[in-house]
Amino acid sequence: MRLFVVEDDPYWQQAIRAIVEHRPDYRIVAMCSNLRQGLEAVQTESFDLMIVDLGLPDGSGIDVIRASRRRHPDAEILVATVFADEENVVAAIYAGATGYLVKEATPEQWSAAIDGLRAGHSPIDPKIARHILGAVQQRSRSLMQPSWSLSSPNAHGGADDEAGLKLSPREIEVLQLVAKGFTMIEVARFLKVSPHTTRTHAKAIYRKLEVSTRGEAVFEASVRGLI
Template sequence: MIAVAMVEDDVLFRDSVRNALADAPDVVLAAVAATQAEGMALLEAAVADVMIVDLGLPDGSGIDVIRAARRRWPACEVIVATVFGDEDKVLSAIEAGASGYLLKDAMPALLVDEIRNVHAGGSPVSPMIARQLLRRLRAAPMVSECEGKERLSAREIQVLERMALGYTMIETAAYLGIAATTVHTFVRRIYKKLGVCSKVEAIDAGYRQGLLQRRGR
C-alpha cells in the first residue's frame, strides 16, 4: 500500500481526492491537514510514502511544508497540487524538494495514477508547467565544470540519463541490470553530489554542467 498524506484547505478538492483514493486498492489516505500548522504537525507522525501539498494555505505557504517534509521525511515524495502556475512558485516548490507539480484542473482520478508514478520514481508535471521548465532549460547557460561539486561516477551518469528520459526507477533498474534499491541509492548520491533535492533539479543541473547532452529532433 502507498500511504498518502494531504495538506489541502479546499474542502471540495480534498473530498474529491479522498473519494478517488478510496477506490484505489493500492493507495490509502493516511493523514489529512487543512493548514500549514496542521501540515507541520503531520510530520511528527508516521512517515507517508507520498505527500500532496497545496501552496496557498490559509495560515502560510505550502512551500514551508515541503521544505520541512524533505528534512523530516526524506524518503517521502511530494506532489504539489495547486491553482498557481506562475514560474516563481513552480521553481520555489521544486527548489524546496517537490518531485511533481500538478495544476488542479487535473481530475482527482488522474491524481491516483500520478501518486503511483511518483512513488515509482517518476516526476508528474502538468503540461503547462513542463513547458515553462523546458523554456527555462533552453535559456540556461551550458557549463562544463561541476562548479566545485563532487563529480558523478559513470554509473551515476547512466542513471541520470535514464531519469532525464523519463524512466522510472524500476525501468532503469531493468535497463541497467541492477536492483531497484540500488538505483534508489544512486539517485540519492546524485542528489547529494549535485546539491539538489528533486529529480527536476537533478536533470536541470545535469544539462547545465554538461553531464547530459541535449537531443535534437
C-alpha cells in the first residue's frame, strides 16, 4: 500500500514512519509538511491512502482532502489530527475523509485504522463518534420539512418524493452492503455482478445523493432513512 502523508510536525512525521516502517506491504511515497506541498504532490503522486493533518501552517488539510478526492477518487483518506470538534470532523467527512483518528491514539490503533481502511472500512475514533451523531441529528431535523408529512400529496413513499428516494432497489442494496463495511469488490461478489457494474451503481448513488465518497453516501442515506 502506497501512503501519502501531509503532516507539518516533525515528531508526528517520525511517529508515522515508525508505525509503517515494519510493514513490508506499506510504503510512504510522499511526506509533505504544508498545504502547498500537499496540493502539489496530489497532482503528481500515485497513492492508495492519504494520512492528513487538518492544522497545517499555511492552511487547512481539508483543502488537500478535496483535491485528493477529485484527483484520486478511489484513494482512502485518514484524518489524523488533534482537532476533534464537530465543525472540523463534519467538514473533513464532507470533503471526502473515510477515516478519522485523533493523534493521541496508540500505535496499535493507528495500525488498525490503516488496516481497516485497506479492508474497505471507515475507522472513526470513539471520541469523534459523538460529533458525527450530533451532526446527523441536526441535519435530520433540518430535513424534516412540512411537505414530507403524511398529509402531503406526494407522501406515499414514491420514488419522486425527495431526491434520495430516486435510488433504485439495486442501488439501495449496494448502499446497505457498503454501510455494513463491504468493499465494492465484495459487493460485486455478493450480488454476483461485475465490479464495473457496482462502480456504475456507486457513481449513480453519489450523483443522486450529491456526495463523493462511501462515507458521505452512507451518512446521507442514513439521514434520509434509506438504509
